[in-house]
Amino acid sequence: MGSNTLQHLCHQLPYSALLFTRTNLYKGLYPIPRMKIYPLCFTKQMQTTTYEVVKGSYLETSPTKQENKTKDTAPVTLDTVGAFQKLPMVMPSVDILHSALRKARRVTPTKGIANAAKREKNKGAKHLDALMKELTLPLRTYKENFPNKRLLHPYERSLIELTLGDGNYEQVLGRVDSLRKKVVSVGKELASLCAQSTSKREAEERLAEGLKRLEDIYRSDGKAVDELMQIAKTLRAMPVVDLEMPTLCLVGAPNVGKSSLVRLLSTGKPEICNYPFTTRGILMGHIALSYRNFQVTDTPGILRRRDEDRNNLEKLTLAVLANLPTAVLFVHDLTGECGTSPSDQFLIYQEIKERFSSHLWIDVISKCDLLEEESPILYVTENAEDDNSELVKYRKFGPDGALRVSVKSKVGIDELKIRVHELLASQSERLNIQKPEDTKEASSPRKIFI
Known part of the structure; x- marks a missing residue:
């Protein structure tokens, strides 16, 4: 009623x-x-x-059922990028163990216990309890402060999967938490047994046995902590991408000259070598233009093959294009030096252009000082009499509107910088238009992905 x-x-x-x-x-x-x-x-x-x-x-509907229904329908709030820089510092497992043993030895029995047996069993129980807490406190901190992969931004989620291997991140965190639970369970049991001792000698023996058992458990399963430490180092070294800052992403086949262009266009200093897959991760640089900063990313090269056959480096490039609001600078090498035939580059270009057609785009033909327009390079696998007019035209001139540049002779570099600046200005306008009105003035907006 x-x-x-x-x-x-x-x-x-x-x-x-x-x-x-x-x-x-x-x-x-x-x-x-x-x-x-x-x-x-x-x-x-x-x-x-x-x-x-x-x-x-x-x-009657139970309150628990109502609460669960509310939780299920609530949107999931995901962090913006930058979660890796907030990871806690993980200590080596041996350091945690030695620190815990040292602090546990300082425990003294409760004052006022006159009976020697009662005093010893009180000290032993407190000693074991203190060791258990000192061992598990860092593990609890790691469990609580390493982010749930499901709640990460899709870009950082892809970095975890492609860098560490699918599922490895969760497995290591799970093993660390299992170690914590095991130490808590065994530690409480050992402290209780020590407190039930009937003599001083029995209390001393149970304390020694308990300390050895906890130390053996931690040494046996502590490898998970060391693995988590390496994971934290790897993720913390990942480049931070500002989602609110216009970004230029260099894409193309391996060894076409992307890294050399990044060095000219930005503050980034990628490794320059003459072999495929020189870029073994995402490299980040910045461009200063009219008192504003813009981002430039160098990505691993893409080969002509199906997605299921691609390696993690290629998948990393696709993840950047799929999950970050980037403009694209696609680099073509028609000289025959890069190791990927112009025909294969043409097919790679068509696939990427079609897949990411909504991205702002610039086409660049690198190493133009080595090109001979009268006789374009042909690989053994290519057919000079190919009736595909688009491919024949591509071998000789590249895509329509492509800008020819040479890092060595500086041909076209100034024009390229102008084009890049115009492209990033357009990208900036696009980001401002797409940004919700209520978050334009916020200092650190959070995005919700449902």
Whole structure:
């Protein structure tokens, strides 16, 4: 019965009828004996019960079920990029063990215990309990402060999967937490046994046995902590990408000259070598333009093959294009030096262009000082009489509108910088348009992905 119904009934009865009654024997009013009067109070914080129809009947809905339903329908709030830089510093497992043993030795028995046996078993129980807590405190910190991969930004989630291997991150965190639970369980059991000792000697023996057992458990399973330390180092070294900053992503086949262009265009200093897959990760640089900073990323080269056959380096490049709001500078090498034939580069280019058609785009032909327009390079696997007019045209001139540059002779570099600046300005306008109005003035907005 709701509060409105109760109020309605009370208004129908006179207040005096609740307190008094009349009689024919006596004139006037008299109180009803043995009747207690309670005031009626109505508040907004009334407990309510909800029901649901099940097979034609009303069944009460439990609060737990309602809470779970609310949690299931709530959107999941994901962090923006930068989670890796917030990872806690992980100590080597041997350092954690030695520190815990040293601190546990400082434990003294409770003051005022005169009996030697009781004092020893009290000290032993406290010693084991202290060791258990000192060992598990760092592990609990790691468990709580390493982010759930499911709640990471898709870009950083891809970095974890492609850099560490699918599932390895969760497995290591799970093993660290299992070690914590095991130490807690065994430590409590050993402390309890020591507290139940009947003599001083028995308490000392149980303390020694307990210390050895906890140390053996930690040494045996502590490798997970060392693996987590390496994971933290690897992830913390990953480049941070600002989602609010316009970004230029250099893409192309291996060894076409992407890294050399990054060195010219930005503050990034990638490794320059003449072999495939020189870039073994995402390299980040910055461009200063009109008192504003822009990002430039160098990505691993892409080969002509199906997605399921690609290595993790190629998948990393695709993850950047798929998950970050980047403009694309696609680099083509028609000289034959890079190791990927122009025909294969043409097919790679068509695939990437079609897949990421919404990205702003610039095409660049590198090493133009080595090109001979009259006789384009042909690989053994290529057919000079190929009737594909687009491919024939591509071998000689590259894509329509492509800019020819040479890092060695500086040909086209100034024009390339102008084109890049224009592209990044357009990218900046696009990001401002796509950004919600209520977050444009926020200093550190958070994005929600459902």
